[in-house]
Amino acid sequence: DVKVTQSSRYLVKRTGEKVFLECVQDMDHENMFWYRQDPGLGLRLIYFSYDVKMKEKGDIPEGYSVSREKKERFSLILESASTNQTSMYLCASSLLLAGTADTQYFGPGTRLTVL
């Protein structure tokens, strides 16, 4: 079974702190994604990566950065957390890109609260 793990299930941070969210997948997938999920808005793509050290902006990249130094690990960084970044963050991986109707495998999510 594909497994995608995220470093924390719940996280509480203060405004202005630097926040790291870690994601690891164990299936040698090329592609990894970071989404945020807010009620009524569905999943919105923040960043994705199709190879080590490669990254592409998604629909809402402002206030976020990412790092992919190893194939299995994709990190989301909030350089200076703000209250409007309070959300559920979901990491996903896939073998192929979405255009090929491939499956995305999701981690359990990190619920981040910024005070």
Next chain:
Amino acid sequence: TQLLEQSPQFLSIQEGENLTVYCNSSSVFSSLQWYRQEPGEGPVLLVTVVTGGEVKKLKRLTFQFGDARKDSSLHITAAQPGDTGLYLCAGPDSSYKLIFGSGTRLLVRP
């Protein structure tokens, strides 16, 4: 911009009832996927439909892709409490990213 609209947003039904949820767009999609997300977990893929008019069955769940590939529906027969969750449809945009609908939250009461 390609958008996926899901309806209804919320559905609360009694165990044993049937239901249908919808995923609509004004854009054509090469395929559509349905995911289910249970509380405290990430979404899990249920099905992918790729051909206009296609019908796929997964036990009590029936998925249909519209003939024009602009819409899809999910029908659940004799719903059970284990069907409770958030149902999301998703489709690839022109740049190979997956876009998601806002979801239908289903509660099946025992």
